Amino acid sequence: MNILSTNGLLDFSLLEEITKKPPLFSKDDGNFWQDPYISEHLLNAHLDDESDQGSRKYQDILQSVLWLSKYLNLPEDSKLLDLGCGPGLYSENFYGQGFDVTGIDISQNSIDYASEQAAEFQYRIHYICQNYLEINYQQEFDVITLIYGDLCVLSHNDRNLLLRKVQKALKPGGFLIFDVFTKHYFDRKESDQSWYISTKDGFWREEEHLLLQSHFKYKKDKVRLDRYHQILKDGSIRTHNIWQHYFSLNRTITMMEENGFQIKNYWSNLQGESYKETSPWIGMIAQKN
Ligand SMILES: C[S@@+](CC[C@H](N)C(=O)[O-])C[C@H]1O[C@@H](n2cnc3c(N)ncnc32)[C@H](O)[C@@H]1O
Known part of the structure; x- marks a missing residue:
């Protein structure tokens, strides 16, 4: 044009x-996530601790991982799959809490950065550059994370496809941790x-x-x-x-139940703050039926 x-x-x-x-x-x-120029700038946005644009600020991520790990209270080396892991900010912190972590992201730039960090600090995290709509695991993970609104940017069909794949990839009783924005986000x-x-x-x-x-x-x-x-x-x-x-609480619960999950708990964020009607986010843990 x-x-x-x-x-x-x-x-x-x-x-x-x-x-x-x-x-x-x-x-x-x-797809701008894969554009080489834009994805380099997105990586900078993820790593910019002054802004919440690409990822949340480091302290929020750390608080969230500490709180979620304590809440789940799973045995050491439980297997966690971080979908849309970006440069690995959540993956690294979950690894630090004793999880056996795999991170998947479609951006080669972000995966390269995450892998370099893991090599430098000797984190045993397995990073894969892949479209998460194409994963094909069967009952392998205790926990799967989809954090910072990933479910919100997918079409209805892709969202349902991904939730079915996540369901399949979780062990029986495994947990999906995710967040979505509400209308108040805007x-x-x-x-x-x-x-x-x-x-x-x-x-x-x-x-x-x-x-x-x-x-x-x-x-x-x-x-x-x-x-x-x-x-x-x-x-x-x-x-x-x-x-x-954007999602209301009822719509989020229905979506999860329709995809074979039961709701374990929900909050205003993934740090355990009680849910309020006016919250811009819903943080939720759903459990595979
Ligand atoms: C909003 S960012 C969140 C990153 C990370 N969870 C965090 O909070 O730091 C969304 C991430 O999902 C990735 N992504 C988007 N679509 C994807 C897809 N279809 N498959 C795999 N990763 C995808 C992007 O490259 C980006 O790193």
Whole structure:
């Protein structure tokens, strides 16, 4: 797509078209988790302890792992699979609490970083670069984690596929630890449309570009879209859509029960803070039936 028409003038009708609310789940220009340039910037975001953008801050992760480990109280060397492990921030801490950890992530950059850390500090953690929708384990793990809203960014079909695969991968009575955001997660989000000029080495592109960002709500479907158009000097446009499902407590419980889990407990976060109606997150432990 190009914002310049053949006579070299700005195509306002295309500009108007791309800034309108798109149909639910319309396609974009590809999986940004695997884009080599963006995933490098995502890795920096994961490791930036000043921001919660890629991962939570280190102290929160540590508190969460300490609390969850104590809560579960499983024997040493229980097998834990960390899905969407990123650079291994949760994996390393669970390893530190005595779990036998496998981490899976689709980003080669993140897996390379996590593996280098493990080699340097002699952590016996097994990292695999893989799409977690393609895992095929049978009753191997005592615990599986999906932390920092991974279930929220998947389509309905992919979410159910993943939950079925997780169910299969857990030993009988095994636990799934996960968190999802509620509608209150978006209460303090920025205005509907904004823009900025990125001169170089921006988050999305290395080249100078104009970034148009828009946010849309699809209330009936309980979905929000964060949409990012990058417009380059030559007028070419690249678009990334981030679809985010939000969940009520009832919807989360139903989803888990429909996929063969019973609810062990839930909180406002994965540090054991009591659940409140206004909480931006639901943290939950579900147990395989
Ligand atoms: C929001 S980050 C959370 C990372 C980590 N759990 C943490 O909290 O530090 C989501 C992670 O899931 C990974 N991811 C996204 N889709 C994936 C997929 N289909 N298969 C495997 N990993 C995926 C991304 O590369 C990213 O590292």
